[in-house]
Amino acid sequence: MPSKRGKLECENMPVAQHITRKASICKSSKHGLGLFAEEFVPANSFVVEYTGELITDKEAERRGNFYEMNKLSYLFNAVFQHSDCLYSIDSFFMGNKSRFINxxxxxxxxxxxxxxxxxxxxxxxxxxxxxYKGEEFLFDYQFTDTQKKKHGIID
Known part of the structure; x- marks a missing residue:
């Protein structure tokens, strides 16, 4: 049975080697622009890293207010396992095409x-x-009901 360390190293391998799936930014039928697969992606495969600037919750709140006024936001909030602090990754200025995942x-x-x-x-x-090739990449933002209402999200 592989150790947890071995499993983590395997999960990190595609990230460490900067291996991403071929994808393109195209018009989405529901979301403006979206990220679409340019190749078949098997289940449970690494697709892409969400890149950007690591910022504190306080800075994310400040930027979030500006982004909301302009109907833009590329903030990804995350609670890191080894910290009680809340951080976000802001891909507005320094992100890659993963910011177009709807x-x-x-x-x-x-x-x-x-x-x-x-x-x-x-x-x-x-x-x-x-x-499959041509499918839009989608994930659940896990917004609260208040956040969904604020952002006009139905699904």
């Missing part, structure tokens, strides 16, 4: 994971099921 509860095909490796925190996406 929300869906009923059609989510990705799950997010927080990985900590050598003191670095990474948010990564894995496929929940087989994803």
């Amino acid at each position: 929300h869906s509860v009923s059609n989510a095909n990705l799950k997010s994971k927080i990985l900590v490796s050598h003191g670095n925190v990474k948010i990564v996406f894995y496929s929940l099921r087989d994803i």
